[in-house]
Amino acid sequence: QVQLKESGPGLVQPSQTLSLTCTVSGLSLTSNSVSWIRQPPGKGLEWMGVIWSNGGTDYNSAIKSRLSISRDTSKSQVFLKMNSLQTEDTAMYFCARVDYGSYFDYWGQGVMVTVSS
Amino acid sequence: DIQMTQSPASLSASLGETISIECRASEDIYSNLAWYQQKSGKSPQLLIYAANRLQDGVPSRFSGSGSGTQYSLKISGMQPEDEGDYFCLQGSKFPYTFGAGTKLELK
Numbered sequence: 001q002v003q004l005k006e007s008g009p010g011l012v013q014p015s016q017t018l019s020l021t022c023t024v025s026g027l028s029l030t031s032n033s034v035s036w037i038r039q040p041p042g043k044g045l046e047w048m049g050v051i052w053s054n055g056g057t058d059y060n061s062a063i064k065s066r067l068s069i070s071r072d073t074s075k076s077q078v079f080l081k082m083n084s085l086q087t088e089d090t091a092m093y094f095c096a097r098v099d100y101g102s103y104f105d106y107w108g109q110g111v112m113v114t115v116s117s
Numbered sequence: 118d119i120q121m122t123q124s125p126a127s128l129s130a131s132l133g134e135t136i137s138i139e140c141r142a143s144e145d146i147y148s149n150l151a152w153y154q155q156k157s158g159k160s161p162q163l164l165i166y167a168a169n170r171l172q173d174g175v176p177s178r179f180s181g182s183g184s185g186t187q188y189s190l191k192i193s194g195m196q197p198e199d200e201g202d203y204f205c206l207q208g209s210k211f212p213y214t215f216g217a218g219t220k221l222e223l224k
Contacts, residue, residue, distance in 0.1 A: 107160035110160050
């Protein structure tokens with residue numbers, strides 16, 4: 001049974017760095033790819049980036065300069081780090097498995113991150 | 118970036134009614150199109166992938182069609198549990214992009 005679960009701080013101060021963890025079960029990160037997607041309150045979805053099964057990464061160019069995605073395959077964890085947070089980064093952050101390189105079939109429950117002083 | 122224009126923004130349907138939601142891509146996305154349902158406070162659930170393939174466990178009243186730049190999701194016989202937000206996703210070119218969403222309500 002494939003499961004993904006996000007964890008991290010609910011509140012981050014402006015200009016600080018956000019660190020989130022996606023812990024997966026029921027799949028191996030060496031043969032599966034994972035993306036991060038976010039959704040501001042009441043708004044649509046934004047794809048942030050992906051870490052491929054071979055460890056390579058691709059990022060949304062809109063946030064590429066602030067974003068880093070990495071993983072620890074032994075712990076079945078994928079990490080997101082994004083710096084210079086602003087209030088517009090307030091959102092629900094999801095991790096999701098990428099299938100056939102083009103869509104997301106399994107999603108975590110999401111973690112709400114609020115950027116505020 | 119590929120822009121996904123989704124319509125309508127909201128829709129109200131009666132029980133048993135057949136409805137359609139459209140997504141138009143700003144360029145050819147070669148059927149790399151998925152549809153999702155999202156209920157309030159929950160993560161999106163995959164309904165359709167590769168434009169017309171039904172995800173396992175999704176009721177057969179959901180169907181997808183289209184090619185090139187034009188795609189649609191059809192619900193044949195609205196049910197109360199179909200209320201929610203619907204999004205399309207293009208997975209043809211980075212950055213992957215989503216439609217703005219359609220809010221579907223039961224009339």
